Amino acid sequence: MPDAHVASDAGDAAPAADADALAADLEAAADAVADARDRVDDVGETELRALRDALDGLDRLFDQYEADATGTGDFQSYIAFQDDLVAFVEDLDDDLPEREAFESLLDLFKKRRLSESDFAEARGRLADARDLVGRLDDLRDARAEYSEVRKRAAERADEYADEVARLERLRRLGDADLDAPTDELRDPIQRYDGAVREAFREFRSSAPARDVLGLVETARAYPLVGFDPVPDDLASFVAARDAGAEPIPQLLEYADYSPSKLDHYVGEPSALKRAVGGNRTYLDRLDAAPLTVGWPPAPADELRHRLDELVSVVARFAGEDVVAALHDVREAVRRDDYRRLRDAAVAEHELTDAEKREIEAGVGDDLAAARAAERRLRDALAEH
Structure with missing residues (x-):
């Protein structure tokens, strides 16, 4: 301490x-x-x-x-x-x-x-x-x-x-x-976080890599969303090469092929190995974490601005049910008793036994x- x-x-x-x-x-x-x-x-x-x-x-x-x-x-x-x-x-x-x-x-x-x-x-x-x-x-x-x-x-x-x-x-x-009904916050946040994780997982696994990475690049206009920028060589590769129409998992599989085998599937296999294989760590870590709210949630002033940006990004790839779940979170954050519920949530989630004794x-x-x-x-x- x-x-x-x-x-x-x-x-x-x-x-x-x-x-x-x-x-x-x-x-x-x-x-x-x-x-x-x-x-x-x-x-x-x-x-x-x-x-x-x-x-x-x-x-x-x-x-x-x-x-x-x-x-x-x-x-x-x-x-x-x-x-x-x-x-x-x-x-x-x-x-x-x-x-x-x-x-x-x-x-x-x-x-x-x-x-x-x-x-x-x-x-x-x-x-x-x-x-x-x-x-x-x-x-x-x-x-x-x-x-x-x-x-x-x-x-x-x-x-x-x-x-x-x-x-x-x-x-x-x-x-x-500590008796505050924190479930009234937890439930909509968990519903949204689960829904956006599943939607992004599906988007990442099936959509063309250039679309997924294009979304990430677009999200850079919304700094509170927090995606890491796409490496320049990877962005250039998926935008300019036919292989950019393949989903990310397929590109990662290709990157493991030998050059002679890969030559049967894509043009310029060496370019794919450099751009995809050289950025495997980035692609492996690319998930929906920047799109989630998390628990306990952030303070209201901070979270309201972030939710506005999330709506703009999530609506570009997720279904109406996910966007609706996000709007439910926005409504929960606008509650008059949000701070009381959040303080109770933070106390439940974060306080250690030593801190409780100190209090x-x-x-x-x-x-x-x-x-x-x-x-x-x-x-x-x-x-x-």
Whole structure:
């Protein structure tokens, strides 16, 4: 159940405590971003990025020369290092933060012989500069943490929204009149569903494949009916080839024939094998399910629109008795007490034993808590 998942994710915390904790985490993360942003702005983001580039450039210079320019190393490397270091420092912007620390290296390295300790001291003199550059990393990390906390808060708010919907459903079904005469809905729906299944089964087994698939294509103009579209190659084959006049079961049987045997029955057997054999799964699954109402039925507003579309499709292949049965369903859905009967049908059909026990225990307090928790998190997300 969704509420169980929420509790589990929150360490079994009550919704109010869970939402408060997440909201506090979000506020803290937002404050951390603001603080990190202020520390960057105190120096300037552009200036800090330039300082980082300068430190990276100096590190590359040290890596290039340190081994050869120290001790009794290569004197030419020592001279080249001195020249490159002077050029590097002179090229730095005058307003670069900690520029003095870079300039101090010129005196530090103005010796006849360099040692590893000189390079270690040089790096130490730049520690403050590296701390300043670290503010950029702090801002990046604070933003990443804020994004993660915000994601958790949004996901938890969605979980509470799902829990609200679940509990509202239970409360509604708990109020259902289980003594309501649901047979007055069930009987016309079952009559129609059975009749349309049989009519479509007969239509599919005896009518030309191009007519059956043509009906499916026509039904695409009625999106609430819900047929899957006919694969393009199959639609083209049955429309253009003589074999399209055969019923679907016959085409499927042909697709199992060997090419030499099939050659006696249809022209271009390879085309049939590609179009029919390649779409066997689609043809095998093609049935009346998209034309049925099902039990328990959908809400009235949704079902009324769908029934209007079903009438337009069913009348194209089924007999008057099937269409009449469909009209009986339409009349049942227009009843003033349809919602009462449907709620009772859904309660009878869908409620699990656990849900029935939950309803008996009462869902009002849990519903109020879930609503408050969702609202707390939505407010926190809007604020930060």
